[in-house]
Amino acid sequence: MSKILEVKDLSIAFETYGGEVQAVRGVEFDLHEQETLAIVGESGSGKSVTAQSLMRLTPMPPGKFTSGSIMFNGENLVDKSDKQMEEIRGRDISMIFQDPMTSLNPTMTVGKQIAEGLIKHQNMSKKAAHNRGVELLKLVGIPNPETRINQYPHQYSGGMRQRAMIAIALACDPKLLIADEPTTALDVTIQAQILDLMREIQKKTGTAIILITHDLGVVANAASRVAVMYGGKIVETGNVDEIFYQPKHPYTWGLLSSMPSLDSKEEELEAIPGSPPDLKDPPKGCPFVTRCPYAMKVCENHMPEYTDVSATQKTACWLLDERAPDVEPPQSARVEGVKTHA
Amino acid sequence: MARYLLKRLVYIVVSLFLIVTITFFLMQAAPGGPFASEKKLTPAIEAQMNEAYGLDEPLHVQYMNYVVNAFSFDFGPSFKYVGQDVTDIIARSFPYSLILGLEAIFIALSIGVLLGVVAAVKHNKFGDYTAMVIAVLGISVPSFIMATILQYIFAIKLGALPVGRFDTFWHSILPAVALATTPLAFIARLMRSSMLEVLNSDYIKTAKSKGMSQKVVTYKHGLRNAILPVVSYLGPLVVSILTGSFIIESIFGIPGLGSEFVQSVTNRDYTVIMGTTVFFSVLLLISILIVDLLYGLVDPRIKVTGKGGKS
Amino acid sequence: MAQTQLKDSDFEPLYVDENEAEKIAGESNSYWKDAWRRFKKNKLALSGVVVIILLGIMSFIGGPISGHNYFENDLLSANKQPSAEHWFGTDNLGRDIFARTWYGAKISLFIGLMAALIDLIVGIIWGSIAGFFGGKVDEYMMRVADILYGVPYLLVVILLMVILPQGLWTLIIAMTITGWINMARIVRGQVMQLKSEEYVLASQSLGASNVRLLFKHLVPNTMGPILVTLTLTIPTAIFTEAFLSFLGLGVPAPLASWGTMSSDALASFQYFPFQLFFPAFFICLTMLAFNVIGDGMRDALDPKER
Numbered sequence: 001m002s003k004i005l006e007v008k009d010l011s012i013a014f015e016t017y018g019g020e021v022q023a024v025r026g027v028e029f030d031l032h033e034q035e036t037l038a039i040v041g042e043s044g045s046g047k048s049v050t051a052q053s054l055m056r057l058t059p060m061p062p063g064k065f066t067s068g069s070i071m072f073n074g075e076n077l078v079d080k081s082d083k084q085m086e087e088i089r090g091r092d093i094s095m096i097f098q099d100p101m102t103s104l105n106p107t108m109t110v111g112k113q114i115a116e117g118l119i120k121h122q123n124m125s126k127k128a129a130h131n132r133g134v135e136l137l138k139l140v141g142i143p144n145p146e147t148r149i150n151q152y153p154h155q156y157s158g159g160m161r162q163r164a165m166i167a168i169a170l171a172c173d174p175k176l177l178i179a180d181e182p183t184t185a186l187d188v189t190i191q192a193q194i195l196d197l198m199r200e201i202q203k204k205t206g207t208a209i210i211l212i213t214h215d216l217g218v219v220a221n222a223a224s225r226v227a228v229m230y231g232g233k234i235v236e237t238g239n240v241d242e243i244f245y246q247p248k249h250p251y252t253w254g255l256l257s258s259m260p261s262l263d264s265k266e267e268e269l270e271a272i273p274g275s276p277p278d279l280k281d282p283p284k285g286c287p288f289v290t291r292c293p294y295a296m297k298v299c300e301n302h303m304p305e306y307t308d309v310s311a312t313q314k315t316a317c318w319l320l321d322e323r324a325p326d327v328e329p330p331q332s333a334r335v336e337g338v339k340t341h342a
Numbered sequence: 343m344a345r346y347l348l349k350r351l352v353y354i355v356v357s358l359f360l361i362v363t364i365t366f367f368l369m370q371a372a373p374g375g376p377f378a379s380e381k382k383l384t385p386a387i388e389a390q391m392n393e394a395y396g397l398d399e400p401l402h403v404q405y406m407n408y409v410v411n412a413f414s415f416d417f418g419p420s421f422k423y424v425g426q427d428v429t430d431i432i433a434r435s436f437p438y439s440l441i442l443g444l445e446a447i448f449i450a451l452s453i454g455v456l457l458g459v460v461a462a463v464k465h466n467k468f469g470d471y472t473a474m475v476i477a478v479l480g481i482s483v484p485s486f487i488m489a490t491i492l493q494y495i496f497a498i499k500l501g502a503l504p505v506g507r508f509d510t511f512w513h514s515i516l517p518a519v520a521l522a523t524t525p526l527a528f529i530a531r532l533m534r535s536s537m538l539e540v541l542n543s544d545y546i547k548t549a550k551s552k553g554m555s556q557k558v559v560t561y562k563h564g565l566r567n568a569i570l571p572v573v574s575y576l577g578p579l580v581v582s583i584l585t586g587s588f589i590i591e592s593i594f595g596i597p598g599l600g601s602e603f604v605q606s607v608t609n610r611d612y613t614v615i616m617g618t619t620v621f622f623s624v625l626l627l628i629s630i631l632i633v634d635l636l637y638g639l640v641d642p643r644i645k646v647t648g649k650g651g652k653s
Numbered sequence: 654m655a656q657t658q659l660k661d662s663d664f665e666p667l668y669v670d671e672n673e674a675e676k677i678a679g680e681s682n683s684y685w686k687d688a689w690r691r692f693k694k695n696k697l698a699l700s701g702v703v704v705i706i707l708l709g710i711m712s713f714i715g716g717p718i719s720g721h722n723y724f725e726n727d728l729l730s731a732n733k734q735p736s737a738e739h740w741f742g743t744d745n746l747g748r749d750i751f752a753r754t755w756y757g758a759k760i761s762l763f764i765g766l767m768a769a770l771i772d773l774i775v776g777i778i779w780g781s782i783a784g785f786f787g788g789k790v791d792e793y794m795m796r797v798a799d800i801l802y803g804v805p806y807l808l809v810v811i812l813l814m815v816i817l818p819q820g821l822w823t824l825i826i827a828m829t830i831t832g833w834i835n836m837a838r839i840v841r842g843q844v845m846q847l848k849s850e851e852y853v854l855a856s857q858s859l860g861a862s863n864v865r866l867l868f869k870h871l872v873p874n875t876m877g878p879i880l881v882t883l884t885l886t887i888p889t890a891i892f893t894e895a896f897l898s899f900l901g902l903g904v905p906a907p908l909a910s911w912g913t914m915s916s917d918a919l920a921s922f923q924y925f926p927f928q929l930f931f932p933a934f935f936i937c938l939t940m941l942a943f944n945v946i947g948d949g950m951r952d953a954l955d956p957k958e959r
Binding site for chain 2: 804805806807808811812813815816888892895896899900901902915919922923926929933936937938940941944945948
């Protein structure tokens with residue numbers, strides 16, 4: 001499988017009333033064909049900004065790239081002009097958003113919204129685009145696609161809208177699909193359906209997926225690799241099994257502890273105390289230091305480097321330094337019986 | 343659809359009935375009889391005149407007569423202009439007001455929407471500031487002052503356009519512009535904030551993520567949605583144009599319904615006041631109905647059915 | 654690399670202050686402090702405030718410093734151009750326009766403020782009762798408001814002014830008789846929305862008393878739109894007064910407002926444009942000032958807009 005995306009040292013800052021917010025600070029990851037990378041983190045961790053910046057959808061200004069590159073198919077997206085980005089958006093990379101209730105244009109039929117991209121990127125006629133739209137709606141599992149295609153979004157249910165959104169995103173067979181919390185706004189039962197659908201489609205089309213979520217259940221269900229983000233940085237990355245079964249970062253432990261699992265009987269869900277750091281004045285050291293129960297003096301002023309835990313797992317934590325005391329992850333962070341998709 | 347229309351028509355009739363009733367009793371409460379301001383009449387003549395105008399009947403009979411007549415669009419004779427029916431006055435003067443009003447609505451809508459869109463697209467840039475300065479000035483300068491300024495500059499000083507009256511299209515330009523100023527500024531501000539909101543919405547991001555160009559995103563996806571609040575402003579727009587016409591028509595000496603109304607107010611010509619008020623109300627209620635139907639066309643989410651749409 | 658300079662002691666546990674960890678990172682400004690900070694940044698709105706304050710002061714001292722009063726007429730010096738004696742000139746009865754302008758300011762501002770105040774009181778009472786009780790009460794109260802609202806505002810005011818005896822207070826009453834509806838609708842909408850808002854529910858479930866709820870949450874959160882509406886009611890009232898004066902339905906002589914002054918000047922506008930210029934200019938200036946203050950407040954109170 002070849003590498004289609006390589007993000008290096010990506011930093012993004014926003015100009016605000018209160019000062020410059022450094023939302024993303026030196027993020028690095030890469031993605032291969034057919035792969036699903038989940039970027040996990042709580043709100044404010046920079047995961048959505050990272051995802052949107054891959055398509056250059058972050059409003060600039062107030063946002064700006066302060067460093068780094070986004071290599072997609074051997075081209076750096078950071079340097080692309082707006083016109084060049086328009087060619088790439090929808091054709092090579094497309095995106096699904098969190099709230100299907102607001103992400104479809106209420107005054108345009110679903111069919112037209114699907115056809116738009118096809119007409120632009122594949123020079124299809126209106127008729128051909130319409131027919132392709134019916135096919136796509138069938139692909140994403142919408143019944144009666146011939147009638148549905150001429151309806152407006154408000155005539156769809158929430159789950160169906162997200163399916164339609166996926167159909168729009170898939171219209172031009174993109175190489176990369178970015179799904180920004182695609183299930184958060186949906187009912188639990190529909191969440192599973194949508195995740196199944198995305199997996200199925202990945203099998204059929206081979207598209208790579210970046211899945212942004214705060215829900216480890218979704219990760220286990222859909223991802224093959226995971227990047228855990230905190231305070232604008234990736235603190236740990238690895239295969240899905242590694243993240244679930246041998247996490248090394250205390251923040252990942254915290255996330256796992258706060259995840260409900262079916263066979264947890266006596267343990268209570270544990271919250272991570274405290275709140276994320278202020279990125280207007282980002283901490284010099286590890287961003288998690290104020291909330292980390294294992295924090296050491298070194299954590300305050302020195303950002304830990306990545307330690308290679310395995311060929312695929314990397315963790316940025318001082319606990320992995322040989323001088324640090326040995327610390328075992330808490331019992332609550334041991335997950336058993338979570339079936340990962342990988 | 344038919345049920346909805348019927349329901350709305352019933353609503354209109356009820357509202358009209360209320361308005362007719364209220365104006366009737368308001369005018370009854372008015373100080374002095376209709377002939378009080380004329381030179382002293384002998385009691386005999388006054389009684390004769392009262393009889394001629396049906397004013398000697400008991401109040402409830404007068405009221406019943408008035409309601410029945412009002413619904414057959416007969417408001418009786420003018421008290422001031424002998425031999426003229428209120429209906430004649432309306433029929434004679436309304437066409438001027440209609441042309442002027444439509445012209446003003448056209449100006450307010452087209453330029454207002456344009457300014458608002460420019461401001462939103464150039465948000466926090468020079469274009470935005472310029473458009474909003476024009477808008478806030480437009481709101482702050484009352485129409486009658488605007489009318490006087492326009493008249494002074496373009497008609498008196500430059501002599502480019504006629505000072506007043508209403509004979510040709512050229513006569514209508516200045517009053518139409520003066521009439522349009524305030525609503526134009528309102529529409530520009532409304533359009534700007536609505537466009538800004540829409541441009542920040544998720545579906546605009548979706549459109550961008552499909553690779554649509556800025557132009558397509560702004561005009562095809564943005565405008566159609568952002569114009570909805572402007573469509574609902576059409577009702578107040580008609581009101582604004584209508585009441586604005588009272589003064590503008592007087593200033594420019596246009597023999598329209600607005601100046602007719604002002605005349606009747608100064609003359610205390612009660613039948614004309616009542617007649618024009620009712621006529622204005624009919625006009626407004628009908629235009630609000632049209633606006634509602636229009637809204638249903640523009641916004642697919644609003645279904646015009648018996649369950650009622652936006653009112 | 655940094656790693657090599659680290660001492661073993663650096664790897665001793667760091668005791669994080671529990672309270673420290675619970676502190677919300679970043680300075681959280683209160684709603685009003687934040688709003689005030691944004692308002693202060695808006696130079697246009699601030700200059701609006703300055704203009705209104707100056708107009709207010711001048712309305713009291715303008716007459717005295719001119720050495721004239723607003724009613725004294727001197728037909729010999731009628732229609733005089735602005736001069737050292739009469740700074741803004743004189744009108745057709747020889748009255749000093751400077752003195753009249755500031756007297757008019759008093760009347761116009763008084764009408765504007767009074768109308769806004771009455772709208773506010775009636776609107777808050779009506780709107781909050783309807784919003785707070787909801788259900789049938791709300792339905793009837795709002796139906797009444799809807800019917801009144803359906804009739805064009807200026808038409809109602811004109812009809813009322815036709816039948817009422819002319820005077821300052823009748824003018825204000827005529828303006829407020831339907832003018833409060835807008836305010837009532839806004840208040841009701843706010844109350845309704847807030848009643849269902851999750852943080853109100855949240856503080857209720859945390860055992861907040863009704864009084865605390867009212868003052869800590871409901872009042873501050875409804876104040877924003879109400880303040881904005883109030884600010885924008887004042888220019889509307891000043892405009893309406895001027896409008897009525899043009900129809901001869903304004904404040905009766907010897908009272909003078911900017912509206913009646915403009916209206917009087919209009920007849921001889923071609924010959925003495927300055928007579929119209931001053932009152933008209935101040936009407937526009939006042940409306941402009943209130944409008945930019947209102948806009949500034951809206952922007953300051955509703956950060957989403959930016």
